[in-house]
Amino acid sequence: MIRFADEADYPLIARMARQFYASAGLDSLLGEYSPEAIENVCRNSTVLVFDDGGIVGFVSLLVYPHMFRPDVKVCQEMFWWVEPDNRSSGVGRSLMHAAEAYAADSGAEVMLMLAIEGPGRAAAEKIYAKGGYRPLESSHVKRL
DSSP, X not given: OEEEOOGGGHHHHXXXXXXXXXXXXXXXXXXSOOHHHHHHHHHTSEEEEEESSSEEEEEEEXXXXXXXXXXXXXXXXXXXXXXXXXXXXXXXXXXXXHXXXXXXXXXXXXXXXXXXXXTTHHHHHHHHHHTTOOOOOOOOOOOO
């Protein structure tokens, strides 16, 4: 079942986000992981969780006006995680469809999904392609 996260879910989401942070290599770029920062993201975005007797995945979403077209709302996935034992089970796809439904209900006309470099990128891009998404840009990063 997909539902909106509540504050009691934040510590578990923060634990799963730590796995994402490590697998994406963000520690070498941003330094030590902060569960408090993830809990703050949860409070300031919309988080949907896949709850199957316990949370096995989540997606965080932010709806905002596009910078070039303020009259067009964009819904951006901030982070998306499915526990490794639940991948290839439809959980990720269900979360993506629920995110799209939430975006449409929020008046968004564009959905923006991200794929960070790393072991899960190919699987994410395959799901996006099947869902009708197309690549738009690529980010490059450097620690200063």
